[in-house]
Amino acid sequence: MAPMGIRLSPLGVAVFCLLGLGVLYHLYSGFLAGRFAFLVLGGAPGAEPGVVVVGVVDLRELLAASVAAAVQGGAEVKRVRESNVLHEKAKGKTREGAEEKMTSGDLLSNRKMYYLLKAAFPGVQINTEEHLDADDQEIISWDRTIPEDIKRQIQPKLVQADSVTMWIDPLDATQEYTENLRQYVTTMVCAAVDGKPVIGVIHKPFSGYTAWAMVKGGSNIKARSSYDEQTPTIIVSRSHEGKVRQVASQTFGNKTKIINAGGAGYKVLSLLDVPEADQDKADVYIHVTYIKKWDICAGNAVLKTLGGQMTTLAGEEISYTGSDGNEGGLIASININHRALVEKLPVLDKSSQN
Incomplete structure (x- = not known):
């Protein structure tokens, strides 16, 4: 008698295969949910050419894109200033009663910088100084080129996109911009990971100088050879000086x-x-009043990369998540005993609210 065989209908085979695929998909998607999500066109280290993993960000790419954004924004800032058509307007007052100004340079730079970064890194939260209307949308592509100086110093490093918060200042020193004091004007981009500043870019549009840094990675800028800790030269704001001069x-x-x-x-x-002839040299930077995080995040990252510090006046680390303002003032230094500086300034903290 011939042995009996098991016959599977085509429908049964199909059901079996679908069940198996469903189990595999469930297991695989459960892993991806906390890590990577899915693949789309783009580019990422370790992936196939032209493929990037959505849900993760390469910090080296983010640094390169931040430099590109700061430079493109700076080109708008320079173009508007040189055209002398600023369309200057007031957008409110600071807590100290000073009038805050806005120009077309702020708005056009903001649009370039924001949409470049948003298109390249759609999963990253981006906070920017100026409001973006729906009518302002612009398609700005980044070619994902990594500049050679960044390639030489920075290794690829993947982090989860939802841990990254970016801070854009499309035109720092707007008041000075309207006064044609061009040396003070910068465009800045910062990326914080879990609230800690990691990438900082500071670009000077009118000279073309760009400083960039990535914490535990590298930088194209360095500290000076010496600083005066006993009688430091202190740099403060022209428009928000507060009581810092007296207390210092x-x-x-x-x-x-x-x-x-x-x-x-x-x-x-x-x-x-x-290496800028019109750049002041100081030992300590102090600000005693409220300040927005897009003003200070990039500088914080640069100093941190080089071993310096930027803290509140009480010596606390500044978190770059949550609200867009820093209430505790700031003191910044490098190659100086920062804790000793903070301890010398207890009265300054008490006078921080004017």
């Missing part, structure tokens, strides 16, 4: 030199070795 003189002595300057980006660069 009381703390460090009457011989302390105070520099008034525009733009948070410019002030951070004053602490570093910048």
